[in-house]
Amino acid sequence: MRIEVDLDRCVGAGMCALTAPAVFTQDDDGFSVVLAGQDTAADVPPMAREAARACPVSAVSLLHED
Numbered sequence: 001m002r003i004e005v006d007l008d009r010c011v012g013a014g015m016c017a018l019t020a021p022a023v024f025t026q027d028d029d030g031f032s033v034v035l036a037g038q039d040t041a042a043d044v045p046p047m048a049r050e051a052a053r054a055c056p057v058s059a060v061s062l063l064h065e066d
């Protein structure tokens with residue numbers, strides 16, 4: 001599983017970092033950053049799924065790597 005943020009969509013709303021602070025943070029401009037080691041975690045934390053749902057512009061993707 002891979003977590004990606006589409007920065008062309010991200011509007012810096014911060015919902016991802018608020019919802020799953022162990023997975024996401026925000027850069028100086030407010031845009032989402034996946035924390036090191038979380039982007040390719042074998043088990044995506046449940047809160048990361050919630051963050052993907054919470055993003056108002058659907059910028060967070062949880063991708064299966066098969």
Ligand code: SF4
Nearest residue numbers: 010011013014016055
């Ligand atoms: S919730 Fe969506 S729009 Fe807001 S910072 Fe996270 S990825 Fe960007």
